[in-house]
Each structure stands twice: as C-alpha cells, then as structure tokens.
Amino acid sequence: MNKAIQQVRRFVDESVRPFMRSTVWPPPYPEPLVSGMRELGLFGLGIPRRFGGLDTGDEIVLGVFRELAKGCLSLCALLGSHLRVARYLEVQGTEDQKKKFLPAMANGKVIAAHAHSEAHRKDPVLFETRIRETEKGFELSGRKGWVTNAAHADLIAVVAGFRSIRYAGLSVVVALIDPSRPGVEIGPNLPRMGIHGVSVCPVVFHGCPIGISDIVGELHANGRVMFEESRAQKYLNLAARAVGVGEELLAVARGYLASNPALAEQPVVRLRLAEAETLQWASEAALERAIGTLSDPMNAALSAARAKVFCTDALNRIAETVMQLHGGAGYAAEGGPERIVRDSISLTFCGEAKDRILGAIGTSLLNPRSGPTAITPAQEASR
Numbered sequence: 001m002n003k004a005i006q007q008v009r010r011f012v013d014e015s016v017r018p019f020m021r022s023t024v025w026p027p028p029y030p031e032p033l034v035s036g037m038r039e040l041g042l043f044g045l046g047i048p049r050r051f052g053g054l055d056t057g058d059e060i061v062l063g064v065f066r067e068l069a070k071g072c073l074s075l076c077a078l079l080g081s082h083l084r085v086a087r088y089l090e091v092q093g094t095e096d097q098k099k100k101f102l103p104a105m106a107n108g109k110v111i112a113a114h115a116h117s118e119a120h121r122k123d124p125v126l127f128e129t130r131i132r133e134t135e136k137g138f139e140l141s142g143r144k145g146w147v148t149n150a151a152h153a154d155l156i157a158v159v160a161g162f163r164s165i166r167y168a169g170l171s172v173v174v175a176l177i178d179p180s181r182p183g184v185e186i187g188p189n190l191p192r193m194g195i196h197g198v199s200v201c202p203v204v205f206h207g208c209p210i211g212i213s214d215i216v217g218e219l220h221a222n223g224r225v226m227f228e229e230s231r232a233q234k235y236l237n238l239a240a241r242a243v244g245v246g247e248e249l250l251a252v253a254r255g256y257l258a259s260n261p262a263l264a265e266q267p268v269v270r271l272r273l274a275e276a277e278t279l280q281w282a283s284e285a286a287l288e289r290a291i292g293t294l295s296d297p298m299n300a301a302l303s304a305a306r307a308k309v310f311c312t313d314a315l316n317r318i319a320e321t322v323m324q325l326h327g328g329a330g331y332a333a334e335g336g337p338e339r340i341v342r343d344s345i346s347l348t349f350c351g352e353a354k355d356r357i358l359g360a361i362g363t364s365l366l367n368p369r370s371g372p373t374a375i376t377p378a379q380e381a382s383r
C-alpha cells in the first residue's frame, strides 16, 4: 500500500475515530484533526512539488479520501473543497497566482473553501452571483447557499458570472476572495442532518470590490473549462468517499454481529449482510474501473459520473441494511452506525444530485458524438 494512504489509515485509527467518539455534541471545529492533516501534508496532495505539495497522482489522492472517509466525512468535505481550488489554480492560474497561493495552500496555512452551487441554477452563466465591471474596477455581488468550511476558511473561491462593459455577453470566472474583506458576509452555520464539525454556511457578497489579480487566470480565463475539467475528479472523489464509508459501516456491522452470536446465527441476518457486502464489492469494482479510465479523456467523465451514482446509491442501501441489522441500537446515538449513516446520505446529492447526473449520462449515451463533456449537467441545463 502507498505510504500516504497507510499514514492516513493510521491517522484515522489513532486520531480521527477516537476524536469522533469522545467529542461533545454538536462537535466543535476539529482543530486537532485539521492540524494532523497539515502534518501529514494532506493539504498539498496533488499540488506540484515546486509549490511545496506532495504531487501525488489521482489514484493515490482517491485512496487517501477513501481512508479518510472511514473516519469522518466532514474532513473529506473540507479537504475536497480545498484541493478543488488548488486544481483551479494549477489549471488556469497565472504564474503569480500560483506562487502566491499554492505554497501556503500546500502546507495548510491557507485553507480554501469552494463557493459554487446555487439552488435551481445549474449553469454558472445564469448564477445570481456576478462580477460586474464598474468605472472604478470590479464588484462581486450575490449569494451562495452552502459553502463548506466558510466559517474557518482563509480563502473562498467563488464561481461567478462575469459581465464586462467592454465585451458583449456573459462568461464564467472564479474569483479568490479573502473572507475578511469588506462586503463579504459569512452567514450562520446551517442546521442540518449530518456533516457536522466543519461549518456549512451561506456566503453573501454585497458589491465586494475586487481586482483583476483576484480572478483565477485573469479576466478572460474560461472558468467553465476549469470547472468542467475538475468535474470527473470530483465525481470520482465522492465515489471513493462512498466506498470508504461502506467499508466502515460493514466493519461496524461485523463487529456488532460478532458480539451478538445469537443474532449472527439467523439465516436472514446472514443474507442481509451478504447482500450489503456484495454491493460493497461491486462499488469497489466500479470505482476501480472508473479510475482505470482517468487517462482516457473520451471516457473519464462518463465513467466517473457512473461510479459516483452507483457507489453513493449502493452506500445508501448498505447504510439502511446496517441500521436494520443493529435494530434499535443502530438508531441510538451511542457507538453504533447512526452518525455515519446520517453523514453518508449527503453523498448522493453532494457534487450533483443523482437524477441530474443520470439525466446527463442518458443525454451523452444518446448523443455519443457530442463527446465526454455532454455528461455535464450545466450544458444540459443551458440547451
């Protein structure tokens, strides 16, 4: 096993699970765990070595997320947003932006959040969040409803529509915003069913003044290309998290049955366990198959989308079975699967809701000549 994956496995065993077991409820921001992630260099995963990162390939990054997900999906959400922003910088950032942000992001001194989604608006060109060119410069206005780690992030990457006074039409850009800047309002931590510890807040921009150097790749960089380029990685990353959580849930179920032999002897209990284990086996195979197509641009996006849908859906079914196998003990918030199940449900819609992805896959299958980007729901919405 790769060293980074091994280290994360140990970190989950020795630090994450004990922290999650002993923390008060609702859990505070998990500062000791974030420090541990800094020490392991996880904030520099995938960032090139010349900027201080670990320069790990996609497969190892996915292996790390799979391990981390066994301990805490909130940490995966925090790290996933950060690495997505690093990817934007790597793909389209100017050399100055890379030098300014990537070294501090690689060592975790600067942790970035990703403000993209807006309810019911899927094409970034139609986003309420806009950058407007004024006589004096630029202004960012609008609202993002759900931003993971907004309350603690040092930097927020905001995906916004852009209207220039010099050029016709709207384009999509990503702006890097310091949350302490005037005109940025971080809303309250949203009450929710799972993914606790790390904040998820609305963020509002009230005509926040920005400069050209705050826009990734400068003004006329194509934010849509940047966004689509990172979509396959995002889907695979969510699939890897689902596989990790499935492993964890099944380990919890096996432990429970080992300490309850009378229950384990029931044929129907064995049948349910075997069914869930088989789903997990198929999820692992789907993830591996999708990872195998990463270097093939014609198939990577479609495979990643399929793996995301399958693995997160399978996880929901595994979670339901593991709850049932525990009976009332599964529902109790003491040592059983309860927290893991609540967190796991979010994976089916985080990133993009399952039905939207399936709709986009169907479009792509019926229009094979349109190429891999046809699976992007954004394009589907703007047709």
Ligand SMILES: Cc1cc2nc3c(=O)[nH]c(=O)nc-3n(C[C@H](O)[C@H](O)[C@H](O)COP(=O)(O)OP(=O)(O)OC[C@H]3O[C@@H](n4cnc5c(N)ncnc54)[C@H](O)[C@@H]3O)c2cc1C
Pocket: 077, 081, 114, 115, 116, 117, 118, 119, 120, 121, 146, 147, 148, 149, 194, 195, 200, 346, 349, 350, 351, 352, 353, 354, 355, 356, 359
């Ligand atoms: C814990 C948590 C953390 C999050 N963190 C972030 C973050 O850091 N940054 C960020 O940008 N966002 C974040 N989000 C938002 C998340 O990415 C969105 O909730 C997700 O993309 C789903 O979008 P939506 O909520 O607008 O639902 P919609 O896309 O509107 O989907 C809702 C439902 O409508 C149906 N539907 C709608 N349109 C279609 C269609 N065309 N085809 C088929 N079915 C359709 C489907 O049944 C779907 O399940 C977070 C969400 C959660 C819960």
